[in-house]
Amino acid sequence: MGRVVAVLFAVAALSAGCGGSSTAHGLTLDSILNRPGPDIGVTAGAGDFAPGSVRFPFLVIASNAKPVERPAADVWVATSRDGKPFQHVRAKLEPIGVPGRSEAAFGGVRRIYVAHLRIPRPGRYWLVAEPQGAKLQALGAIDVPARSRSVAVGARAPRSDTPTLATAPAAQITTSTPPDLPLLRYSVAQSLAAHVPFVVTFATPKFCTSRTCGPVVDVVEAVRKQFAARGIRFIHVEVFQDNDPTRGYNRWMRQWGLRSEPWVFLVGGDGRVKAKFEGSVSQAELAAAVRAHLG
Secondary structure (H helix, E strand, O other): OOOOOOOOOOOOOOOOOOOOOOOOOOOOHHHHHOOOOOEEEEEEOOOOOOOEEEEEEEEEEOOOOOEOOOOEEEEEEEOOOOOOOOEEEEEEEEEOOOOOOOOOEHHHEOEEEEEEEEEOOOEEEEEEEEEOOOOOEEEEEEEEOOOOOOOOOOOEOOOOOOOOOOOOOHHHHOOOOOOOHHHHOOOHHHHHHOOOOEEEEEOOOOOOOOOOOOOHHHHHHHHHHHOOOOOOEEEEEOOEHHHOHHHOEOHHHHHOOOOOOOEEEEEOOOOEEEEEEEOOOOHHHHHHHHHHHOO
16 A cells, blocks of 8 residues: 555644734744644555655545545645744645546545645654644644655656556556556656656555555546647556565565655656656646646
């Protein structure tokens, strides 16, 4: 299953404080947590970050074990729980998979919040998410090292000789049902050699079983259809050796520095990574990235 970082904190009663914007006098994360309603934990949908622009997908799971799905959530970020937030953003609720086609993620989850943060330097950061109109607050933390483990944006993509229909039958190289044949035509190495822009997803439809691990292969296939006339290749690579979770991640995952799944990378004709997504990504998010980075 996808190994995402789930940050679940039991939050005690905290000292009172005032509300307002991130510049309001006296506002701290603890004072936001002291607002009316239960204090619960953020369930993170990604865990590989680096300073700069950070895409943070997350769930807010209420005490009844059901996800909170308000259209947006306010997110405050600080370097400590008793410190003033240095950032206040609005997270948008994005669909998981392709609405009307994809199955829900584990636990019946069909939507996930996505916040876009600016993290200035390595360290541990705290955040509070408050779904708009819901009287509850969710506490989480993000550990940001100096660099991400996965291939960085701007770096050259590894020349992975990933399997295709020309090298193996579909049943051996995909766990999608039915097989996602259009995503199995090209390898990463072939696409790099041809200087063709491509989108590659490392995902396992059959064995993805966490709440934040959505049917990303469905999303990639839907976006492929949107850009069918653009000359962009779309590739699916399974994540486990011989499609057996007990054998661990395969060599292609290791080549790309991946310790979780699913992942989606956008690679330009120059062979460099232009954008990447860890965890669930919506069709709208991916299509916008393809349009912006691959034409």
